Amino acid sequence: MALTQNFTATQVVGEPSEIIITDTSTGTDGTVTLMRAYLTKTDSTTLVPDGTATAYVEWNYSAGVVETIDALDKDYCLSIKVDWLTALGAIVYTKTSLVMTSLYNEEFYYDLTQAQTASVTLLSNKNYYENKMKLRVEIDSASQAVTFGGDQYGGQSCLDRATYLRLNEQLFH
Amino acid sequence: MPTVLETINIAKVSMFLASQDIAKAAFKGGFPDAKLANKLYMERKAVEWKYTYDSGNVTDLTKTKNYLFDLCWRAAAAALIVNEGGGGTVIGGEGAEIGGDGGAFEGDLFS
Numbered sequence: 001m002a003l004t005q006n007f008t009a010t011q012v013v014g015e016p017s018e019i020i021i022t023d024t025s026t027g028t029d030g031t032v033t034l035m036r037a038y039l040t041k042t043d044s045t046t047l048v049p050d051g052t053a054t055a056y057v058e059w060n061y062s063a064g065v066v067e068t069i070d071a072l073d074k075d076y077c078l079s080i081k082v083d084w085l086t087a088l089g090a091i092v093y094t095k096t097s098l099v100m101t102s103l104y105n106e107e108f109y110y111d112l113t114q115a116q117t118a119s120v121t122l123l124s125n126k127n128y129y130e131n132k133m134k135l136r137v138e139i140d141s142a143s144q145a146v147t148f149g150g151d152q153y154g155g156q157s158c159l160d161r162a163t164y165l166r167l168n169e170q171l172f173h
Numbered sequence: 174m175p176t177v178l179e180t181i182n183i184a185k186v187s188m189f190l191a192s193q194d195i196a197k198a199a200f201k202g203g204f205p206d207a208k209l210a211n212k213l214y215m216e217r218k219a220v221e222w223k224y225t226y227d228s229g230n231v232t233d234l235t236k237t238k239n240y241l242f243d244l245c246w247r248a249a250a251a252a253l254i255v256n257e258g259g260g261g262t263v264i265g266g267e268g269a270e271i272g273g274d275g276g277a278f279e280g281d282l283f284s
Contacts, residue, residue: 014227106222106226109222110222110223113216120240120243123216129208132215136214136215
């Protein structure tokens with residue numbers, strides 16, 4: 001019986017540098033022994049953990065296998081290509097999905113809300129309100145670019161603007 | 174106090190009520206906070222995100238949930254609409270704002 005290849009890419013709150021690839025394929029194929037993932041950015045380069053010599057991350061296959069890849073230094077819209085391979089490295093199945101990671105910016109956004117609970121007048125500050133709204137709009141827009149438009153470049157542009165707001169907190173918040 | 178999920182739903186309806194009242198107040202001398210509907214959207218999204226992805230952290234969520242609830246405009250009316258199952262009657266009766274011409278957060282209101 002052949003494999004119907006599939007995977008999910010998720011994140012866990014508190015670990016924004018990690019992306020978790022889970023095999024969700026159905027069926028079986030005894031020839032498949034390896035999985036390989038390419039996390040491709042908009043500039044066509046790939047993300048891999050520090051110390052990885054290849055442009056991809058590879059791990060042993062078993063049904064439902066979970067692989068955590070610690071390679072994100074900010075939020076990305078990634079084209080994730082996963083291959084299912086034989087022991088000799090021949091690709092048997094492949095699947096590509098556009099995935100948006102947003103934990104760096106979403107966690108920062110929530111931190112702002114937490115800060116407001118201690119200082120309820122913060123949101124009345126025009127500069128603070130407008131910049132927080134910009135951050136919200138950029139995150140939402142990135143999500144829409146990916147979900148509705150399948151637009152990696154548009155989504156990444158939004159995330160980069162959100163990241164700029166996050167990394168320059170002293171100027172904007 | 175309502176639960177986190179109840180507060181999120183109340184905030185969604187409250188945002189709609191606030192935007193309605195802001196629009197009406199334009200003819201009656203202004204609304205106390207013209208940005209309230211936007212603020213409700215912003216803060217509700219933060220609480221909803223935390224609730225969806227990290228609801229185990231109850232202490233955190235309780236503070237931000239209470240903060241969101243405090244922001245809610247006409248919270249009692251919003252809660253009543255939520256408890257009556259989404260408030261189709263109220264929204265239908267109010268006319269076109271939520272219909273075809275697309276308020277800023279129309280798609281998010283009951284999503």
